[in-house]
Amino acid sequence: MSRTTTIGAAAKAAGVAIDTVRYYEREGLLPVANRSSGGYRLYTAADVERLRFIRQAKALGFTLGDIAGLLQLQDGGGPRQQVREMARARVSELDRKIRELTAIRDTLVALEQQCHGSGTVAGCPIIEGVQSVSLNQSPES
Amino acid sequence: MSRTTTIGAAAKAAGVAIDTVRYYEREGLLPVANRSSGGYRLYTAADVERLRFIRQAKALGFTLGDIAGLLQLQDGGGPRQQVREMARARVSELDRKIRELTAIRDTLVALEQQCHGSGTVAGCPIIEGVQSVSLNQSPES
DNA sequence: TTGGAGTCTGGACTCTACTTCAGGGTCAAG
DNA sequence: CTTGACCCTGAAGTAGAGTCCAGACTCCAA
Structure with a gap:
């Protein structure tokens, strides 16, 4: 129900490359995105937050593996x-x-x-x- | 005419793996080794020194590319x-x-x-x- | 002579975090 | 309706520095 953006806008808002977003989805760091009728991935503000989190955690030197763990804790309320x-x-x-x-x-x-x-x-x-x-x-x- | 060793002994003396020695030869960091009649690579004390140099320079954080440059300077009296x-x-x-x-x-x-x-x-x-x-x-x- | 340790080759594979590619489909403006 | 910007896919490539493999060959001691 919330407003959604395409991958390009989401990537830009989070400060990462488009390909990187798709890569994170493949790697399970992002949930599989909903699609528009035309097959475009759709992103919510929460997705953009998550992307930003990944970017920052990476800047702190965590590996994507570490970050996956952190996100799992977040998702599971660990x-x-x-x-x-x-x-x-x-x-x-x-x-x-x-x-x-x-x-x-x-x-x-x-x-x-x-x-x-x-x-x-x-x-x-x-x-x-x-x-x-x-x-x-x-x-x- | 100086005494030579096989690759295993040279590698051990220099503290690197055998495969690494062959890899360095392929990459041009070591001269192409002379061979015994049976086709074994032969190494001199100078080769072992060179291997040790590479290992130490790597420990100082130089890349193999850097080290290649350093070795070229040594070889050419730069x-x-x-x-x-x-x-x-x-x-x-x-x-x-x-x-x-x-x-x-x-x-x-x-x-x-x-x-x-x-x-x-x-x-x-x-x-x-x-x-x-x-x-x-x-x-x- | 035989057995086991050592060595040979070319090529494939590792790791991380992407990036690039080709060959298409979608969307909005004019 | 067309143009151009955007998006899709799966696969392959990148960098750096090795590491591992199979199958064959060599060397040395007992």
Whole structure:
């Protein structure tokens, strides 16, 4: 009964691409949309809210998998406690990653400062330093 | 004429997987290996060094593309200046990412602290807060 | 000589989050 | 009625950095 929009308008209102909306429907993050007589998907204000939620949660670094979980909690009126746990887990993850990147950064800065930056690469402290650096594997970034 | 090892020993010595060594050869990060009479790839200590360099540079967050550039500089005796620039660029990139992740982290922590964590998800400050947060798109992590 | 560990190949597959494509149908304005 | 903007579908492609596979071959020690 509420007013509805087409996919283009909904996508624009939520700040995502049209294809992304269809993709989210396929992936189950959005309910299967109602259709107009001509077969166009129809979106309500609630759908647009949901899209916006997805976009923002993504900006907070949640994966679509995480977001699916969050949306399920919303849909099912699940325990708030669980939302909190997901937020906490995400914060830990972020802390870990920030520490890791900071360590990498500091290492590179130190190497860079040992390099006077003239001549050829032979004996360059940065190149040679890389060999002897010890860091954890796979910074995932 | 120097002693050589098979791919398994080289991979182990460098701390990477066998398939990864072959992959690096395909991608041009390693020279095409000499072969034994039976067709086995043969690796020298220099190859192992190179593999180790790649691994470490990756741990510093350089992409394989970056690393290919670094290796080309090494192979060609290129200007040290250029190595420095790559290191600087990487540091800037890291700084940017660290700032971004920190902003996300702080946002999440703030939301989490507003949530007492009991009851259902309805009205949960974390969920509702996500809607109104303003951050840049695509944190790429 | 035989058995098992190691290696060879080309190609397909993984993951995430989309994006692009071709070849159509729908809708509203003029 | 036509034009142009919008929308539909299923399938395939993208990036990055590998990983895995089957089936065949090689190597070394017992």
